[in-house]
Amino acid sequence: MEAVVCPRCGKDDHLAGERRGEMVRITCSACSLVWDRDPAPRCPECGLTDVRPVPEPVWAKVRGNQRSIVAYKTVYLCPACDKRRLKEHLGANPMSSKGAGTG
Numbered sequence: 001m002e003a004v005v006c007p008r009c010g011k012d013d014h015l016a017g018e019r020r021g022e023m024v025r026i027t028c029s030a031c032s033l034v035w036d037r038d039p040a041p042r043c044p045e046c047g048l049t050d051v052r053p054v055p056e057p058v059w060a061k062v063r064g065n066q067r068s069i070v071a072y073k074t075v076y077l078c079p080a081c082d083k084r085r086l087k088e089h090l091g092a093n094p095m096s097s098k099g100a101g102t103g
């Protein structure tokens, strides 16, 4: 699950989640804010829930201009809005059609 931060105080280490049917009720013990969160990831653009989790490298500058992957985070790509990125992640299609002609 992606990191959840409190929308009021911005903390993420004082949160308690409690499953309530479809939703998860999150309580922030730092500022006592309570809100419901939809546990299903969805596209922020169109609200589609049919998003695909893909590992996204987290780049960090090490020395000077050199960059290096320090971690991977899971991002959810929307098949409608992030079509190009999703395609890049899926790479070359494994089901390459070969011209098999028998008969």
Ligand SMILES: [Zn+2]
Pocket (backbone or CB within 6 Å): 006, 007, 008, 009, 010, 011, 028, 029, 030, 031, 032, 033
């Ligand atoms: Zn809070």
Ligand SMILES: [Zn+2]
Pocket (backbone or CB within 6 Å): 043, 044, 045, 046, 047, 048, 078, 079, 080, 081, 082
């Ligand atoms: Zn979308």
